[in-house]
Amino acid sequence: MTAIKRLCQSEFDKEKYKELVVFIDCNPSFSIYTQMALLSSDYLIIPMMADFTSLEGIKGILMLLSEQYPSESLKKYASKVLTFNKQVKRFELKLPKIKQFVFNNYTSNKGVAKAYKYIRQELINFCYKQYQSFLQYFTRNDNSLDSLITWQNAYFTNIKDFHxxxxxxxxxxxxxxxxxxxxxxxxxxxxxxxxxxxxxxxxxxxxxxxxxxxx
Known part of the structure; x- marks a missing residue:
């Protein structure tokens, strides 16, 4: 499951470069390739759009990392069907930490598109609550970001649509x-x-x- 990391390490030319940074672009579905990417990564950069599919996607990622499920039925289903966390624990693998959320509904003329501001704020609020509850899954886990604004400035970046x-x-x-x-x-x-x-x-x-x- 860590084949991508091992491949990158084997191809790294230490004589030419001091360090190696690799970005792995993942399919949003939880396929075997996404699992391999997660277990080969140190950090997560999560792209977001102002829609509720992004919210559900983030919920899925956080459920995967923390094994916190919104209902007993889903928890029971996950324990029987999903083997990812079991394998992580069995082989003592390391999960990546969340480094940054990248929000791209940001237009050239008007900044964050007005029609998306409400949903965007919902996404930010949800992610901040997860940060408060599960510090260990984020890169900065020392309680230094003690307000929504300071946390948002550290973890959220707006990227204009390149068109x-x-x-x-x-x-x-x-x-x-x-x-x-x-x-x-x-x-x-x-x-x-x-x-x-x-x-x-x-x-x-x-x-x-x-x-x-x-x-």
Whole structure:
């Protein structure tokens, strides 16, 4: 189950690099690949959107980590069907800690989209309650974040929707952070020219820098 970590360690060239940081992009469903990714990771970065499917997804992750189920029937079902936690305990494996929640319903023009603010706050409130109840599953577990605001500033990052910038970056193979130096018009593989407002993808780069600074 830790094959991904072992593979990364075996491929790490210690002569060229001082350290190794690997990001594993997981399927949101709890497949065998997701389980392997979890057990090969030290930290979790959880992307979120302003919808209740994100809330249910976060509940699922936290139930998985803490084995706290909302009902006796679900707890009974999990004890019979789900073997993940049993295997973790049996082989003394280490579960990752939650490092950051990334919220991406953040538009270029108006910040956090108004229609999503209520659901977004519901997500934040729920995650904060889990932090208060299960400090051991978060990276900062010393009670230093003693209010919703300080906790939110530490654990939540807004990332603007990249829209055209992200599509152009992926299509022409130019990293997002290099786009500002390439001009404001980009020729796509099919020959079409796509204009991009330079300040928009500069903002996107700043968002990424803000996230990275918290990792």
């Amino acid at each position: 055209s910038s992200g599509k152009v970056s992926a299509s022409i193979g130019t990293p997002l952070h290099q786009l500002p130096d390439k001009g404001e018009k980009f020729k796509m593989p099919d020959g079409e020219e796509i204009p991009l407002a330079k300040h928009r993808y500069e903002e996107a780069v700043e968002n990424i820098k803000s996230l990275v600074s918290k990792l």
